[in-house]
Amino acid sequence: MAIIISQIKTTLDEPKDNAVAKALSLLRLSRAETASAKLYKSSVDARRDICFVNSVYIAMKDPAKERRLAEKHQNVRLYEPGALSFTRGKERLRGDVYVAGFGPAGMFCALTLCEFGYRPVVLERGADMDSRIRAVEGFWAGGALDPSTNVQFGEGGAGTFSDGKLTTRIGDPLCSRVLERLVEFGAPEDILTQAKPHIGTDKLRRVVKNLRSRVLELGGEVRFLSPLESLDLHSGRVDSIRVNGADIPCGALALAVGHSAHDTFRMLHGKGVTLVPKPFSVGARIEHLQADIDRALYGKYAGHPALPPGEYQLSYHDNGRGVYTFCMCPGGYVVASASEPGTVVTNGMSYFDRAGKNANSAVLVSVAPEDFGGGPLGGAEFIHRLEEKAYQLGRGGKAPAALTREFVSGGNSFTLGRVDPTYSLSVEPADLNELFPEYVSQPMKNGLRYFDRRIPGFSDSDSVLTAIETRSSSPVRLPRNEAGSAECADNLFPCGEGCGYAGGIMSAAVDGIKTAVRIMERFAPAQAE
Known part of the structure; x- marks a missing residue:
């Protein structure tokens, strides 16, 4: 105490x-x-x-x-610091414990299992970190997109190519445990005391590799390029899973596939797993000069060596629909984040030093199942249509973009001022009203006008909107019971952001730990049998 x-x-x-x-x-x-x-x-x-x-x-x-x-x-x-306290189960496992996905939820689920004597097998659809970096940087340089290994998929999950933000609103005591483990694996110690900690994409990559090494040291296994292709449900449990064409007996399955695994969601739905459509948000990335944000937030103190690059968080409500900034990246870059050919997706990324010339943030508008319809997979289909449309407006790979003031006022001019867009595959001037349905574009305009009153110049002619941002959260939730398992199978454990139980690195990591505990409360480790 x-x-x-x-x-x-x-x-x-x-x-x-x-x-x-x-x-x-x-x-x-x-x-x-x-x-x-x-x-x-x-x-x-x-x-x-x-x-x-x-x-x-x-x-x-x-x-x-x-x-x-x-x-x-x-x-x-x-x-009182967060501590893991549970009673280990005695039920015999009928196969290995599998963890599908090696993002924050999957990593901390696997790590926790290993630390308590279990030997999980991680199935990651994408490549290892070094191969992933080569694939992503090759795509950013104009090469072909690899649908299995990209900004969304691969070791570390989608957060690997981000600001590495570690803020969360969940207030769980286990957050301290996550931060301490990240420091143990190479994150800067400052994250323990910063109210708004971040690692940066560069340092996060090393942390992820070190965490994987610990999993292997403790007897776990990590299989890359190993997507969860199918599963066999029988009498209320997952009997086997299919990976790279092979059917494998399954003792328990932690499903930590991430928010972009829409093909996995389709497979699960087809197998009778209950999926519920949930609200999420879509929008665009806005870029400003970081120096302008610093002056707006810090005034005469801008540039003081003790101050970090300025960051903001803004929100507005428009007739029941939320408009807000998300994942603000000081000194960052807007990066190409598609995971399917013929689509455009944006995201924000910063290095640890946050030394880039521009600041960027998503400006998002909430959408709900009543907007897009289509049943459990309606949200995923809505996202795909928007991403395809963005690809078309970008004329095949570029990102559609507009000056913020022109978008808000209804104009079409695109003469860049002091802000050069950082999207690596270049931008294409476009009317974003053609991209978004009116129930998205109009609230976004109203929100931008309000944000301009909060931060003068936020929506002026220098700032640039680059579209489209669609991957801020999962479009589905997999309901789970008090024991943490899915309604249809008592050895299937939905986990993390992809299954609708987290939003960001920290909350996903915490949910991964809690999912591991749920598995251990049910099953004895194989070597203890």
Whole structure:
């Protein structure tokens, strides 16, 4: 047990560690009374005189005093780190435990299983990291798209080619466990104390490879270029799975296939697995000069060496429909992210230093099953139609783009100003009203007008919209019961973002851990039989 003291302010010019001394002074504690005292989290407060707002972790030698301090002070709370506590099951496995997908959910599911004596077999449809990087960079250079290995599929999942953002709203104690493991595998220690941590695509790639090495060291197996092609359901369980044409007995299956595995969703639906259509969002990437964002957010403090590149999060409600920015990438790039030929998909990516000239973010509009219809797979089909249309508007590979002010005002001019689009396959001037249905384009315009009031210049003639962004979340959910298994099969465990239970690296990793626990609560490890 420990306590967290929040709302401890430090200036831009003083060490953040001063927050610890201030917290001790506030509570009238001496160092001698503490077993540990350290910075817990730190964030920028850019509302007036810019400063850092910190929280401090203190473990007392007298645990009873922690509780008294938490009861007495408004900004003090008790803290207990996330721990895995469960009773291991005794049921005999009738085959290996398989984990389909090696993104954040699959990685942490497999790692957790290995650490408790299980020997999972990971099935990743894409290639290993080094081969994946070559395939993606080749595509970005104008080469052919590899449908099995791309920005969406391959070791590390879709988040590998992103900002490596580790923010989440789930507030689960296991988040700390995930951050600590990421540091163990090579992530910067700063992620432990940043309120908005990120790894960057460059460092995340090394972390993923190191995590895979640990899985292998502990007896797990990772098979690349091994898609889950089919499964055999019988008497309420998965008896076998098909991988690369071979049918394999299956003891348990953690399904962590990611939000873009639409072909897997079709296969599951055809096999009688229950899928439920869910809301998701579509839109475009907006780019600004990072220096303009810094000035808008930090004012006279822009450029201060203690400040990180500015980042924003904006939202607007338009007659019940959400419009919001998503996955903002300071100093980042808009990257080609298609996973199927004849389509265009965008995403944002930053390196750890966030040193690129432009900032980008998705501007998304929520859509719901009543918008696109079509049953459980209606959302996936809606996404595919939009991506094909974007390909056509881009004249075969380029991304359709528009000046933000022209899109909002209904104009068609495309004379670039200070912002050069970073999409590697180039952009094609297009009327985005032809791409989006009106129930998407009109709320997006209204949202952009509102965002321009929040950040002056957000929707001016220099900013550029590059389309289309469709992969922010899964279009389906696979219902699971209290035991974590699917309704149709008690040894099938839907997991992570693809199955509708996470949104981003952190929440997917946490769900992967919890899915591993569900499997272990049910089954004994094979070697314990």
